[in-house]
Amino acid sequence: MLTTRSVTGLRADGNTRIITLDDGSEIGCKIVLIATGKWFRTLDLPGVDKWNGAGVYYGAAHTEAMYYKDKDVVVLGAANSAAQGMLFLARYARSVTVLIRSEPDWSTYLDSAIRTHERIRLLERCVLREIHGDDVIAEVTIEHTQTGQLERLPAAALFVFIGQRAQTDFAADLLRRTDDGSIMTGLTLLENGKRPAGWQLERDPLPLETCVPGIFAAGDVRNGTRHGVAAAVGDGDAAVSMFWQYLSTI
Ligand SMILES: Cc1cc2nc3c(=O)[nH]c(=O)nc-3n(C[C@H](O)[C@H](O)[C@H](O)COP(=O)(O)OP(=O)(O)OC[C@H]3O[C@@H](n4cnc5c(N)ncnc54)[C@H](O)[C@@H]3O)c2cc1C
Helix, strand or coil: CCCCCCEEEEEEECCEEEEEECCCCEEEECCEEECCCEEECCCCCCCHHHHECCCEEECCCCCCHHHHCCCEEEEECCCHHHHHHHHHHCCCCCEEEEEECCCCCCCHHHHHHHHCCCCEEEEECEEEEEEEECCCEEEEEEEECCCCEEEEEECCEEEECCCEEECCHHHCCCCCECCCCCECCHHHHCECCECCCCCCCCCCCCCCECCCCCEEECHHHECCCCCCHHHHHHHHHHHHHHHHHHHCCC
């Protein structure tokens, strides 16, 4: 079955697993494989969504960089993805100002390239307070957290790299998850050798199986996975044999 709907809920009823879709309809089945991936953490500023793609970009740099040739851009973030993004943007932009909440957390080889780049300016202990603009963004207000001083900077674009979160809120009440929403599977679910609460099968959870038998997780959404296409495809392939094992136990 191919459906272009979002999943909004997941529950278990006996051996039936039931997913709810965003139009309110439900699908019952024996097995669910969750492969909903991760998505970028978004800014928590009022009204910011109207500038998505109109100056505010999440996790992107390569496709937009040319568009901001000879413009002033701002990068938010301090990990390797932000570092790689700012170095790429600095090939085209007139200036790249980087807002870092505390201190950089990127690799050493990126650090020297960034600190010696004439068009990259690092502002440590700074947070974003406001975005200004009309149809597209034009400026941002930042706060220097040590002094409380506010500063307004030109910004033709804002590139945001503040981490990712697993897209699993639809399963929040049912599955064990980590702080970033990743789904726990397999033996990581055992606590002091004990199986998850409510687990009734006479075996441990299979490597890709969640705390609910018959519900599996694969790819970026799974806690402990090595993020990447190959790992996600490998999980998907491995999951099939686990489906058969599961079916033989119910
Ligand atoms: C910019 C960027 C560059 C990357 N470059 C590389 C690279 O060079 N090499 C590499 O190996 N990996 C790379 N990755 C990582 C790679 O894309 C992921 O590891 C891989 O796509 C994970 O596959 P997945 O199937 O777990 O999740 P995804 O590919 O993220 O697929 C998840 C799907 O689930 C859908 N979905 C989410 N929530 C719901 C819901 N509630 N209902 C229905 N559908 C839902 C999403 O719309 C999406 O289609 C990159 C990622 C990014 C963002």
